[in-house]
Amino acid sequence: MASPSRVPKEVPGSYGFPYVSAIRDRLDFYYNQGQDKYFESRVEKYGSTVVRINVPPGPFMAHDPRVVAVLDAKSFPVLFDVTKVEKKDLFTGTYMPSTSLTGGYRVCSYLDPSEPTHAKVKQMLFSLLASRKDAFIPAFRTHFSSLLATVESQLVLSGKSDFNALNDATSFEFIGDAYFGVLPSASELGTTGPTKAAKWLIWQLHPLVTLGLPKILEEPLLHSFHLPPFLVSGDYKALHKYFSAAATKALDTAETLGLNREEACHNLLFATVFNSYGGLKVLLPGILSRIAGAGEKFHQRLATEIRAAVEDAGGKVTMAALEKMELTKSAVWEALRLDPPVKFQYGRAKTDLEIESHDAVFAVKKGEMLFGYQPCATKDPRVFGATAAEFVGDRFVGEEGSKLLQYVYWSNGRETESPSVGNKQCPGKNLVVLVGRLLVVELFLRYDTFTAGVGTDLLGTKVEFSAVTKATSGPEAVSNQQH
Template identity: 80%
Template sequence: MASSDQGSSGAPKPVPGSYGLPVIGAVRDRLDFYYFQGQDKYFESRVERYGSTVVRINVPPGPFMAKDPRVVAVLDAKSFPVLFDMDKVEKKNLFTGTYMSSTSLTGGYRVCSYLDPSEPTHTKVKQMLFNLLLSRKDEVIPTFRSNFSSLLATVESELAKSGKAAFNKLNDVTSFDFIGEAYFGVRPSATNLGSSGPTKAAKWLIWQLHPLVTLGLPMVLEEPLLHTFHLPPFLIKGDYKALYNYYSTAGKQALDMAETLGLSREEACHNLLFATTFNSYGGLKVLFPGLLANIANAGEKLHERLVAEIRGAVAEAGGKVTLAALEKMELTKSVVWESLRLDPPVKFQYGHAKKDLEIASHDGVFQVKKGEMLFGYQPCATKDARVFGSTAREFVPDRFVGDEGSKLLQYVYWSNGRETESPSVDNKQCPGKNFVVLVGRLFVVELFLRYDTFTATVSTELLGASVNFTSVTKATSGPGSE
């Protein structure tokens, strides 16, 4: 493994790259991004063309949704962290990048994800989320286990009937219920939302993210439908109201806390809805299928190692899944971090330069002017061969095991910050960072307490991996066999 500190010597130089002709260049690049090359190849080809991992490019959606599609892209592990430095970049209205979704989709409020840490409301909302997570920390493990134990029982039932079980659909329903129960003690499916919650949430997510996705439709349909104009918010007004009503009732205690922080109940509820549905639920829709796909593809030898580690730690804890037991599962933790490294739930990060900057990559130092938009495509940074070596693009389950492995954690950026750092009211790192890693580990634990091994088919869908179980082998020993 090469050091990330190599290179970057010499005098600062201008950022290479080209935006092409006005409008035409951005449209052409958008077509490359979505249809002709795809995301990874789009960025990799520009790095190769200009011989630099810091490069000027256009990023979608471009005309006519974005004010300006032109960015300075930072595409290696060394340059990427400038996006986390609040002394150097401003994050106001940049959650989705060069465009911003209508505030009609969030009750008329700019929610926390669109606020810069310098804005007073950012501190209040993020503190509300920290308080919520702290107040419910003892509920996470038992709530997760009850919900996902039921999911796996359904997997077994579907396998018995048809020989396969579609994980993603089950995960959407289970994750939505789990988050509501873990955060508020109220399962959404047991309220007026009924079984419609995940569908309403998915529609609302699409309305915000459609400029950045492809549904696999022909280009002549998708371009005008998804990438040229915003979908009208009034079409999902009823869905959003139903979600809001759930949070305003189920989240009463969190909203009470918010009022003590100086937030109005209404603004707090819209923020609670966004953080819980977009960040938490949207994240688990991507995390668990990706994690399951990586473990499935890794095969039975990894399964055997995970079984031994997980059941051994749980047995030592008297047959219980505890935080102390989870901390002993070094391979399990590494598997979750490796999956987050390869497939971060949020791939794009942005920031406006607060001042003239010098940004160092592995191979040079580049000049950026105040006000320019910086952009990072996280998979380029977290698959950087200068840091992760020849296996940078591969799933290596034990990559983060041991002292040498732990040194690599500083280059895991999925949470909009380094894995070795902590979220605070002063930065934009995900407030649920530790929660996400915890539930990822719990997911692996639940699998291998219950099964000795399993098989699955994996394909790609809108938001990531799509997984179908094809067989499971029930546990024959240890706590999972009971």
């Protein structure tokens, strides 16, 4: 591959007319073209993977929709470099939800690493994850084994089972159990937790989603003005009450780190409900849909690997057993490559920068907003070849496959790098991959194969089981025979 010229070029593209062009582009993004085509068409039009474009939500709600978009695997990582870009108040992009939705605090996701509270909150999260590391596998297996039993019952009754609906409830219970050892359903929340959490999430993300309503309704309702926070204040107070009681150990730790207990609680709520729960609402259906589409032969390969590793571990699912499942890990990474839970990243240039794509070097001025649409970068054919847009479950297997992991960016960093208090990489990066692998393990300890229909919902992929084939070998097969 030829090296690009080192002489910086002007970034191509156009923002058009103020307000009018931004609204037109927003309509293209949501309705006329859709996200992928919106960015692909601009790359094609300007002959460059670094372009000037408008991004939603645009005028009125946003301060400024104009960005420099980095849309290939080589230019995208500038967004991870906190020596070059500032991350203050950019988690959701060119707009920021009201802090009334987070107890009046700017929580960690909106803090730049240069702000002192950032390191304290992130260290609190690292401490929580470390203290609960032994709880994750048994909690997941308990809750998701029950979910799959419900899937089987629903298939018998109606011939279909909505995974997303079951996952929403199960993931909320699992997270409370795994993180704090306190089931949300056993608290005053009862079974209302997932509904309250989802409503609160929508209030923050509504400028970036569509509900399938006519655009004449959605545009003014969702994409032009902030929904008033007071409409979800009761839901948030109920969630906060649960965290105040359930997370006492984590909050004690936060105080030793110099954090105000109340600020720590709001941060913990956000990290747990927005980042973890919101992430699992997107992550697990995404993985399931890709595995379902890979077909029976690939299912057989997964089942063989998983059952052999568990058998070698004395019939138990352990971390050591999971580490032996190379194909399973690869399949999860491949799903994360194709369907990252968070598709957009942002950063504001701290100084005048030179950004390098595969083909050129571009000059960016201090203060300009940089934007990355991750699927363009992680489906870059210059890195992943002719199958870049396809699910190849064993893509990351072996020495050559492992070299490609540096181009998996779902965690707001490279998969080959680790989160720290000084960067913006997801503190739960390793836990997310673990949970994805555990889902695949549960499936293929229990089933030889399965089929499912795939569609879309508010936040991403929707999956509906249509059939499962019970395991004919391995520990679950023995259980099946006994029953």
